[in-house]
Amino acid sequence: MSSLSLRLVLTDGKLVSDNFHDWYRTLRIVLMHDKLIDMIDKPPMPEPSNNDDAETVAAYKKYLEDFKSTKCLILASLSYELQRQHEDMDPTNIIAHLKKMYGAQSRTPRYQLSKTLFRSLLNVNAQVGPHILKMISLMEQLKKLGCKLGKELSQDLILQSPPDLFSPFIVNFNMNKMHCDLHEMLNMLIDYQNQIDSSKN
Known part of the structure; x- marks a missing residue:
């Protein structure tokens, strides 16, 4: 599957409120395919100093490009309201904030599902x-x-x-x-x- 096709899958399944876990799983798949997963899994790269060599500076420029691509990809997959809330954050902070907002919400549906399952009688x-x-x-x-x-x-x-x-x-x-x-x-x-x-x- 092409990168464009994968990104369309993410756009079609935008994060609204109750689909966080499905959205996050799809996001990770797209980022892994595009070799951008480190942008949310690893800490930000420090800015090079004047004493750093050309290779370090080039690596940082590549990091900034990936940073921008990842942020745009994440924001494009959010609802308009969530875009406004997160447009000034970096990718790792966006993910951390969304996990705080929606990650804990899985406990209530999990409780209801397990209650129905454990009490199932024929x-x-x-x-x-x-x-x-x-x-x-x-x-x-x-x-x-x-x-x-x-x-x-x-x-x-x-x-x-x-x-x-x-x-x-x-x-x-x-x-x-x-x-x-x-x-x-x-x-x-x-x-x-x-x-x-x-x-x-």
């Missing part, structure tokens, strides 16, 4: 497929907010959600320590529910 007569898909979706949303549960804990949460009818499946799964991803587990649970329904008929 009703006796409900289909297991949509229920587990919803749980997997909640886990993926939590991961985007920086809360990765891990494979075993994710499996445990899924196994704790079905009613007692699924107890034989859960015992068998735990005894055999089955190594599968969550979608394979989903298919196994659907097959087991189909077996239960067939035996009832």
Whole structure:
């Protein structure tokens, strides 16, 4: 993908308020592609003195060009109101200030998502497929907010959600320590529910 195409992706996903984490991830991808990531990850380069050699002076000129490009790129990806607030800051200060403004906001949605996930229970007569898909979706949303549960804990949460009818499946799964991803587990649970329904008929 060209640099222009990547920058268009960033422009299309401008930072407004509640999309900070998605915006910041995309920004870092664009800066890495353009070899500008050091402009926000490393401290500013000191201005050369009169005694520095030509190579140091040339490196500083290149730094100033990268500094300007990075700042313009960041500002262009912000809403107009955020542009006005940050136009006099350098790139590292812009990122630091935005993290203070929006980084902490992930705690509330993370709490709500985890609350819904940890309290998920499948009703006796409900289909297991949509229920587990919803749980997997909640886990993926939590991961985007920086809360990765891990494979075993994710499996445990899924196994704790079905009613007692699924107890034989859960015992068998735990005894055999089955190594599968969550979608394979989903298919196994659907097959087991189909077996239960067939035996009832």
